[in-house]
Amino acid sequence: MYLKNIPNKIYLKNVYLNKESPFFMKENKDVTIYDIANKLKLSSSTISRALKDHSSISEKTIKRVKAAALEMGYRPNILAASLRSKKTKTIGVLVPTITQPFLSSLISGIEITAQKAGYNVIITQSHDSYQDEVNNAKALYNSRISGLISSLAMETQDTSHFQQFIDKNIPVVFVDRVPKNFNTYKVMINNYAAGFKATEHLINQGCIRIAHFYAGSEFGNLYSERKKGYLDALKKHNLPIDKELIIHMNEVTYEEGERASNILLHLKNPPDGIFSPNDTTAVAAIQVAKKLGFKVPEDLAIIGFNDDPISRIIVPGLSTITHPAIKMGKTSAEIILKHLDSTEKNDITEITFLNTEVLARESSNKLSE
Known part of the structure; x- marks a missing residue:
């Protein structure tokens, strides 16, 4: 790009701009309290107190200072103030x-x-x-x-x-x-109680082979506690724990829900219930089941977690655990x-x-x- 400067003027390709033109980009300099003080012939400390509605400053001066600040485009420097006050x-x-x-x-x-x-x-x-x-x-x-x-x-x-x-x-x-x-x-x-409730709900609906999508690691409390609730609900009702029905997820995404559902529903003895860690993966399970010819809930009962808006849109409507976000x-x-x-x-x-x-x-x- 070719630029040529001459006094008070600038050429940019074939465009001519005068420095007095409103389209000429001037240096963007922030207005300070010192600029306002200089304009109003007041001390910077008076300007500062007036902007904060300090009781030592008259209402007339406060209005005058704020009007000037608005006209000049003053913005308080929050970062500078935070550095002073920490x-x-x-x-x-x-x-x-x-x-x-x-x-x-x-x-x-x-x-x-x-x-x-x-x-x-x-x-x-x-x-x-x-x-x-x-x-x-x-x-x-x-x-x-x-x-x-x-x-x-x-x-x-x-x-x-x-x-x-x-x-x-x-x-x-x-x-x-x-x-x-x-x-x-x-x-x-209480993720343990929530996992227990979700699993027991499926048991009370007649499910005896309940799968669980398990997400995350044992370090965090959330998914590990839900898994414990799931396992203890099975034990309470004397249902066997089948490790092939517990599918680990690296992420709680729709794609992971599809992958896990396909694994479960292609088993020789597929589950009749699924407890999912969130509603997104539960919706994936519903849609995979329908594609493979399973009826929901007759063949496969599904419960999610969170009560996301999608749980009310999917057909059939998704059972879920409320999560007060x-x-x-x-x-x-x-x-x-x-x-x-x-x-x-x-x-x-x-x-x-x-x-x-x-x-x-x-x-x-x-x-x-």
């Missing part, structure tokens, strides 16, 4: 993904509560990658967040990257996917705010359990008329 009034959120309905609802709950209290929210995604989680945790720490809410990545087994927050008395709340051995706040459901988000943010407002030593091993229920729909109601 507080940003920002809550960091680190979750596997924002595309899952459960997690997007969780984030919504966090934002509702944080914004009411005057806090901003920074959202990052690990995409279930341990390394991405480590990198995002470091970025949030360097951003001087006031508190962190996190749901662990599927790959995570070492949680030492969260210790940097604890060392600086930055409250950390683990929600839903929480580590077994990390002393901090935790907001979760928005309430979990609100509760997590409330814990952060309570910690920040408290002048007393906080009990950072607090665990908050929220209730779940079986929501029975057509996909599992084998005994319905």
